[in-house]
Each structure stands twice: as C-alpha cells, then as structure tokens.
Amino acid sequence: MRDIKFTIELLADYGIINQEQVDEAQRRSDESDGAMDIIDALVLMGVTSETDIQNMLAQQFGLEVMDLSAYQVPPEVVESLPRDVVLSYGVVPVMKNDNVLTIAMSDPTNMEAVDSIRYLLGCDVEAVIAKEEQINDIINKHYNTINDSVSEVLAQYQEEKSLFDVGGIGDIEETSADDSPIIKLVSLVIMEAFKLRASDIHWEPLENRYRIRCRVDGVLQEMDSPPKYIQSNLTSRIKIMSRMNIAEKRIPQDGRIQIRVMDKDVDLRVSSIPTTNGESIVMRILDKSSIQLEISQLGFYPDDTKIIERILGLPDGIFLVTGPTGSGKTTSLYAFLNTINTPQRKIITAEDPIEYQLSGINQVQVDRHVNLTFAAALRSMLRQAPNIIMVGEIRDLETAEISINAALTGHLVFSTLHTNDAPGAVSRMVDMGVKCFMIASSLRAVMAQRLVRRLCKFCKEDYTLNERELRLLGLTAEYAETRTYYKGTGCPACTRGYKGRMGVYEILNINAEITEMIFQNQPSSVLREAGRRNGMHGLREDALRKAEDGSTSIEEVIRVTMIEEEQT
Numbered sequence: 001m002r003d004i005k006f007t008i009e010l011l012a013d014y015g016i017i018n019q020e021q022v023d024e025a026q027r028r029s030d031e032s033d034g035a036m037d038i039i040d041a042l043v044l045m046g047v048t049s050e051t052d053i054q055n056m057l058a059q060q061f062g063l064e065v066m067d068l069s070a071y072q073v074p075p076e077v078v079e080s081l082p083r084d085v086v087l088s089y090g091v092v093p094v095m096k097n098d099n100v101l102t103i104a105m106s107d108p109t110n111m112e113a114v115d116s117i118r119y120l121l122g123c124d125v126e127a128v129i130a131k132e133e134q135i136n137d138i139i140n141k142h143y144n145t146i147n148d149s150v151s152e153v154l155a156q157y158q159e160e161k162s163l164f165d166v167g168g169i170g171d172i173e174e175t176s177a178d179d180s181p182i183i184k185l186v187s188l189v190i191m192e193a194f195k196l197r198a199s200d201i202h203w204e205p206l207e208n209r210y211r212i213r214c215r216v217d218g219v220l221q222e223m224d225s226p227p228k229y230i231q232s233n234l235t236s237r238i239k240i241m242s243r244m245n246i247a248e249k250r251i252p253q254d255g256r257i258q259i260r261v262m263d264k265d266v267d268l269r270v271s272s273i274p275t276t277n278g279e280s281i282v283m284r285i286l287d288k289s290s291i292q293l294e295i296s297q298l299g300f301y302p303d304d305t306k307i308i309e310r311i312l313g314l315p316d317g318i319f320l321v322t323g324p325t326g327s328g329k330t331t332s333l334y335a336f337l338n339t340i341n342t343p344q345r346k347i348i349t350a351e352d353p354i355e356y357q358l359s360g361i362n363q364v365q366v367d368r369h370v371n372l373t374f375a376a377a378l379r380s381m382l383r384q385a386p387n388i389i390m391v392g393e394i395r396d397l398e399t400a401e402i403s404i405n406a407a408l409t410g411h412l413v414f415s416t417l418h419t420n421d422a423p424g425a426v427s428r429m430v431d432m433g434v435k436c437f438m439i440a441s442s443l444r445a446v447m448a449q450r451l452v453r454r455l456c457k458f459c460k461e462d463y464t465l466n467e468r469e470l471r472l473l474g475l476t477a478e479y480a481e482t483r484t485y486y487k488g489t490g491c492p493a494c495t496r497g498y499k500g501r502m503g504v505y506e507i508l509n510i511n512a513e514i515t516e517m518i519f520q521n522q523p524s525s526v527l528r529e530a531g532r533r534n535g536m537h538g539l540r541e542d543a544l545r546k547a548e549d550g551s552t553s554i555e556e557v558i559r560v561t562m563i564e565e566e567q568t
Helices: 004-013 019-031 038-044 050-061 083-089 111-121 132-142 145-156 181-195 228-241 302-312 329-340 374-382 397-408 424-432 436-442 467-473 477-481 512-519 524-533 539-548 554-567
Strands: 092-097 100-105 124-129 198-205 210-216 219-222 253-261 264-275 278-287 317-322 347-351 362-365 388-391 412-417 443-455 460-463 485-488 498-509
Touching (some): 004 019, 004 038, 038 050, 050 124, 083 111, 100 111, 100 132, 111 124, 181 198, 181 210, 181 253, 228 253, 228 264, 228 278, 302 329, 302 498, 329 388, 329 412, 329 443, 347 374, 374 397, 397 436, 412 424, 436 443, 436 512, 443 485, 443 539, 443 554, 485 539, 485 554, 512 524
Parallel strands (some): 100 124, 317 443, 347 362, 347 388
Antiparallel strands (some): 198 210, 253 264, 264 278, 460 485
16 A cells, blocks of 8 residues: 555655645545545646656665566566465565565555565565556466465365355355365355446356356456366356256256345346356346436436436326346336335336335236246236336237236336337337237337446546547538547546446337327338437437537447447
8 A cells, every 4th residue: 555645745845746736636536435546636637647656756765667567477486475465565576586586566665565575585675666557467467366266276176075065155255264165266256246346247168168257337358267177066056056956957047146245235146058068157246235226327318307207207108118138227117116106106016037126116026937927917916906017028919918908097007128229119019919009009108228338537538539430420520520529548446447337318209290100000210200300319319419428438339329220
C-alpha cells in the first residue's frame, strides 16, 4: 500500500500539483467508492503520470527504475519468494545473483517490506522501482490464487481418494485449508467471478483442454484453465452442489446453489448440457443486493419515462418486453412491478425460474414436472382475483390466449417475448396463432431492449469516429463533427474503460392508427414506420444518443445494434 500522503507532499514540493488539483482529485476518489485513490485520480486528470511519479520516487530514494512490461521472471526466482509475502507487500522478485535478491516495488516508502523480506529469507535484498500495473501482472501470472489451487489439485490428486463434499458450499469465504482441492478450486472460481461483477460462469470441456470463462458486463473473459484430466471431477462437484444427478450424463439438467460470498446472499442458477467433449455447465450469478428496482436506474430518457409511467397507470391491457436472452427483460419487469406495488393492488407472477424474491408480490414458480406450466399457472392465478399479472414468457398459443383474455377482462398483464424489435412482437404472436383482432384489442405497448456497457466516468475521453464506424452507423462526417463521442481508456475504477451496464430501448406505443394496422395484419415494417411517425426511436437511435451524452461508446453501439438494424 503506497504512502499517499508522502507522495502528495513530494509532488507538491516538486511543483507538479497544487492544492486545487488535490481537492479535485480527492472528490473524484470519494465518488469512486474506494475504487481508486487520490494518486490514481491525479493521473486520470492528466496532472501527472505514473512515469513521472515513478521517476520522482526513484530520484528521492536513489533507486533504479525497471521496466517489467516484457520481462520474464525466471522460475527459480519466482520460487524464491513465498506467495503470502508477495501478496502481503505487493512486491515481486525479479532476479537473484549469489546471495542477493532483487525485488520490484511500486512504493519505495515501504522500506519495512525490504527489511522484513531480508530477515525472512536471510539474504541481502535490493529494491528497484516498477509500475504497479506491471507488478500486478506478474503477481497474476505467477501467484494467482486460481493457479495455486490448480497446483494443489495436481499435487494432491493422487493422494485423495474422494474429492467431493456431498454438502452445500455454505459460506464461500470460510473454505478451510483441509478442504479438497477440487472444492477449493470451484469455490475460488466463483469468488473471483463475483469480485469481477460477472453475470455468469462458463465451464466448457473442449477437445484438448478445459476452459473457464466469465461474462463481465456482457463480454466473456477467459480465466486460467485447470488441467483437462480433472474435468469429470469438477463437473461432479458442481452437480453435487446444485443437487443434480451426477450419474446422469446423457440429458440436460438444471439446478440451483445458494451461497454467501463476501457477506452477500447469492443464488447460482446452474445449467448442464451434454456435449461432444463432456458436460458443459453454465452458472448464472444472481446477486440479490445488485438488482435495480427503480425505473430511474435503468437508463430511460425523460420521453421514454413518460411513456412507461402512462402504461403503468393503465387499468388493463398487455405490455410486452422483447429482446434476446440476457438483455435485461426480467430486471425491467421487476422495476415496473416494484413501482406499482402498493397495498391496494394484488400482483401475481408466474416465472421460470424466480430470479429474485420481491416483497409484497405473490410469485409462482413454474414446474413442468408437475404440469404447472405458464398456462396452468395463469388459469389458477385468475381465480386469485389479481389486479396485475406478470407472465415470465409467452412461449405458446395457450399462454398467449389466456394472457390476452386476462387483459380483456380487466387485468394489466406484463410478459416477455423473444423478438429482435418491438414491432416484431405482433408478427410473433400472429405466428403463434393468436387472432389479429385479439392482439389489437389488448396490446397497449411493446418495448424492445438491449444492454450496453457504461463508460467509466473517470477515464473516458473524447473520441473521433473513423470511416468504418461512420459507414456502419450510416452517419455522415458532417453530422459526426457536430457531436461529441467518448471512449474509455481503462483505470483502477473500471474494467477496460467500462463499469456496469445500462439499457437501450425502443418503445412502440399502440395508438388508434397502429391498432387498426394490427387488426388488418400489416407487416412489421409498416408498424415500424407508423411508430416512427408517432415518435418512436429505434434501438440504434437510443444507443447513439447515449453515446453522445457520454454514457456509452460507439464501439458498444455497433456491437449491440448492428445486426438488429441490418435485418430491418
């Protein structure tokens, strides 16, 4: 941990910073909720740089500066310093000659580390200064906790006859040193994914290796891979934790794990499916404390918020939310229900599965094994005299017809469909076999959505669109010159320039004109044009205006909306 106070005083003495800049850096640091300190903020502000700070400290303490960006630490040197010492002091060994060990550190004010290592190893220790990022890269490469656990697996694999604990994982932070290496490996992967704010973990058997990936802000990132030969043991451990049948490997299975990670209750939805090279498993991480139940947090602009509030105030009708899996449809529906959840209203939902428990709302878990389908749940729910109904997904004609009948008999119904855009929801229901006049009579609005990554507010900078981006987005250079766009450069407060996600939306508000078009079974393209005439903006348009106000990047606009727009 670097001495921030000393470094600030030194920067001031060298005339690099002034008090006004320090105060601004302190404000930014406070807003980051501990993700970065004042020094990081000063660097992001452009007042100074890591190189300037490094050279200043080297001059002050009479130490050499070492570039570790392309440096390969010899294996015998890596082994010369225990992992707990490396992690405790934030230093790495870089070379060893005779009885002299050279360590790299980013904070030369911490001479206690040098003295402690000298005493611990009983040899001479010299220090050089290197960038903290480069030191962390070496730590992650050679001292990574997951790699250590894999090493334990390799070392203990032959010694242990049973690698499984038939109980649940419990509190993941309390895994003891005596636990099986397989158990510790699974626990560590889950904890690392949770720390990265991952939404899911993918355990994938490939032909020659076993791959672990986690999805952070919608983008998959590969983690260090365990050896291929422990694949079956990892699969069995996860299936035991999620109460699956470990003997059955020929059919897909679903399960659930309830754990505590870092004092938070977390649910893991687990899905297993047989593949050519073994069973592929995906864990969906559901952090109950992170769900956004306020409409204001979802990324709506005032014009969209006004439409949503009007729809939520309706006494009856159907409101559909569309988009692919993982586009945030359920989160949006939960936020809507939370907004209208009052003691005067009875709300019942039918879900598969129930992702989050909502206070004051009756939630029904669909279970096909006992014939409790969406349609069966809906029929029973109507006898409960609800005001508002939420159906997790309309998948078939029976569910669609019951939902529409509920809307026509005075209920406000929320549900989801898998379509690419808002107008396409009408065609999808027609394809299911729903009569056009029933859709026209009951449908009040359709909202399509996608998720884009939010730009980090601390490291975003102005960005000029290139010719390829202009061509893909159908923009002219003259138009782009009148707008300001941004990109993230990456900083301690974010992941590669992004932190969190937000929605982009397309809302088709059903008015008299569009109702008549639905009754006449007009195609989606005609409905889209009518929607635009009445103020509807497309997904790409909403994404572009979020890029223009600095909420996201052009890269995200292209990634999320390109395919959808090309198809329409």
